[in-house]
Amino acid sequence: MADTKAPVERPLSPHLQVYRLTLTMVMSIVHRITGAALYFGTLLLAWWLVAASYGPPAYADVEWFMGSIVGRLILFGYTWALIHHMLGGLRYLIWDTGHGFGPSEREWLVRANLIGSIGLTIILWVLGYLALGGPR
Numbered sequence: 656m657a658d659t660k661a662p663v664e665r666p667l668s669p670h671l672q673v674y675r676l677t678l679t680m681v682m683s684i685v686h687r688i689t690g691a692a693l694y695f696g697t698l699l700l701a702w703w704l705v706a707a708s709y710g711p712p713a714y715a716d717v718e719w720f721m722g723s724i725v726g727r728l729i730l731f732g733y734t735w736a737l738i739h740h741m742l743g744g745l746r747y748l749i750w751d752t753g754h755g756f757g758p759s760e761r762e763w764l765v766r767a768n769l770i771g772s773i774g775l776t777i778i779l780w781v782l783g784y785l786a787l788g789g790p791r
């Protein structure tokens with residue numbers, strides 16, 4: 656026989672709306688997003704290498720695309736995603752050793768990840784342009 660008693664008010668399990676969004680949470684999501692973006696960046700890298708092996712006309716196409724404003728923006732984003740994801744990987748490595756879980760340490764690590772990735776990306780691009788003798 657079915658239970659005819661009135662339904663009991665049970666506590667709900669916590670869900671996303673209950674939590675305050677923290678920088679650590681956002682950076683966890685960004686780590687996954689940059690990881691997914693790296694798949695597309697790797698395709699670009701493969702296109703560049705395959706074109707180099709095909710010969711001058713194929714390579715000229717890659718050079719044209721990578722040299723365009725859109726191409727440069729994509730390459731800049733790829734550089735940032737790669738560095739951000741790599742630094743994030745090192746952050747996870749530190750956590751894997753059991754360190755850096757205190758509230759201030761967590762915050763410090765994610766901020767270092769974010770600021771470090773932006774700084775290193777800009778430095779790398781400035782050095783790249785200097786090596787080429789300035790913007791073209």
Ligand code: HEM
Pocket residue numbers: 686687689690691693694697740741742743744745747748
């Ligand atoms: C082109 C190179 C790479 C690609 C395509 C890539 C892709 C990804 C993707 C898609 C994820 C998310 C997986 C998920 O959440 O289910 C991920 C996670 C991760 N990646 Fe990468 N990755 C690359 C390079 C690296 C490098 C260089 C490092 C370390 C220096 C790294 C460290 C990690 C770590 C530690 C995680 C797991 C984070 C977690 O526990 O949530 N990855 N990667």
